[in-house]
Amino acid sequence: MGAENVIESFRVDGKVAVVTGAGSGIGRASALALAGAGATVVCADIDGERAAATASEITAAVGNGSPAQLDVSIRADVDALATNTQREHGALDVWCNIAGIMVEGPMIDTDEADLDRIIGVNLKGVHFGCQAAARIMADQSTGGSIINTSSAAADAPSANVSAYALCKAAVVQMTKSLAFEVGRRHVRVNAVAPGFVLTSMTGRYFVRPDGTTDEEMREAVLGPMRKHTPLRMIGEPEDIAGAVLYLASDASRFMTGQVLRPNGGVAMV
Ligand SMILES: NC(=O)c1ccc[n+]([C@@H]2O[C@H](COP(=O)([O-])OP(=O)(O)OC[C@H]3O[C@@H](n4cnc5c(N)ncnc54)[C@H](O)[C@@H]3O)[C@@H](O)[C@H]2O)c1
Numbered sequence: 001m002g003a004e005n006v007i008e009s010f011r012v013d014g015k016v017a018v019v020t021g022a023g024s025g026i027g028r029a030s031a032l033a034l035a036g037a038g039a040t041v042v043c044a045d046i047d048g049e050r051a052a053a054t055a056s057e058i059t060a061a062v063g064n065g066s067p068a069q070l071d072v073s074i075r076a077d078v079d080a081l082a083t084n085t086q087r088e089h090g091a092l093d094v095w096c097n098i099a100g101i102m103v104e105g106p107m108i109d110t111d112e113a114d115l116d117r118i119i120g121v122n123l124k125g126v127h128f129g130c131q132a133a134a135r136i137m138a139d140q141s142t143g144g145s146i147i148n149t150s151s152a153a154a155d156a157p158s159a160n161v162s163a164y165a166l167c168k169a170a171v172v173q174m175t176k177s178l179a180f181e182v183g184r185r186h187v188r189v190n191a192v193a194p195g196f197v198l199t200s201m202t203g204r205y206f207v208r209p210d211g212t213t214d215e216e217m218r219e220a221v222l223g224p225m226r227k228h229t230p231l232r233m234i235g236e237p238e239d240i241a242g243a244v245l246y247l248a249s250d251a252s253r254f255m256t257g258q259v260l261r262p263n264g265g266v267a268m269v
Pocket residue numbers: 020021022023024025026027044045046047050070071072073098099100101121125149150151152153193194195196197198199200201202
């Protein structure tokens with residue numbers, strides 16, 4: 001690779017990518033980034049309308065988006081998404097497990113239903129995605145790249161998010177285990193562990209049910225958060241999408257079993 005074509009290794013032209021959670025936030029931004037860098041992107045979400053909106057946005061901008069509706073906590077949905085993608089597009093090169101939910105509250109009060117719900121989406125959903133994607137990628141001579149979503153919550157423990165953090169820690173371990181197993185088949189498995197990013201997940205602290213923002217509450221939440229972050233920044237979904245694109249592209253071809261931390265410096269591991 002010479003100086004004149006280095007940027008080409010960061011492109012994903014001709015690759016077929018699946019992004020779960022593509023209807024909102026980090027998933028949406030990652031789908032747009034992958035498409036903008038040349039991939040055909042299947043935008044998957046439990047909210048079919050929002051998946052379709054992201055796919056339409058991609059198609060209008062660069063031409064390569066298609067929507068899919070699924071619940072990642074249902075194994076059959078995930079398997080069908082993987083096999084349908086391969087059948088319709090001829091390959092499956094990139095799989096991003098980004099769909100996720102939050103359950104909050106003190107650990108001693110977390111009830112079993114909430115625990116099952118978050119484990120279903122944030123842990124089993126990622127496990128199912130890893131399995132479905134790796135099975136197909138391992139049979140391709142070109143392999144593939146799987147990108148999971150952990151969180152700074154797994155690096156820097158805090159109160160009231162224990163169920164969420166346990167899932168995100170498990171995602172790191174899954175990433176390493178699978179990376180070990182499928183590396184020789186040219187399948188890479190990595191994770192991103194974002195810090196606090198403004199999305200509908202984090203907006204719950206200051207966005208009212210009618211969609212309007214409580215500005216006072218917004219500053220009360222974001223102000224201290226900014227102050228405790230070395231970069232004095234709150235993340236935007238695009239800040240994470242860049243890391244996802246890097247892990248999807250051949251620029252990261254020597255990287256597997258790793259966790260990238262676009263987190264403003266809030267955790268340094
Ligand atoms: N926002 C942050 O500060 C932050 C920080 C660290 C990690 N993360 C992780 O990033 C990922 C994306 O979060 P976000 O902040 O963009 O949230 P978001 O709420 O904006 O987007 C999450 C998307 O996942 C979808 N989804 C939820 N359950 C699903 C299911 N069962 N099947 C399919 N799709 C489902 C939702 O419909 C939504 O479109 C999550 O895994 C989250 O845990 C977020």
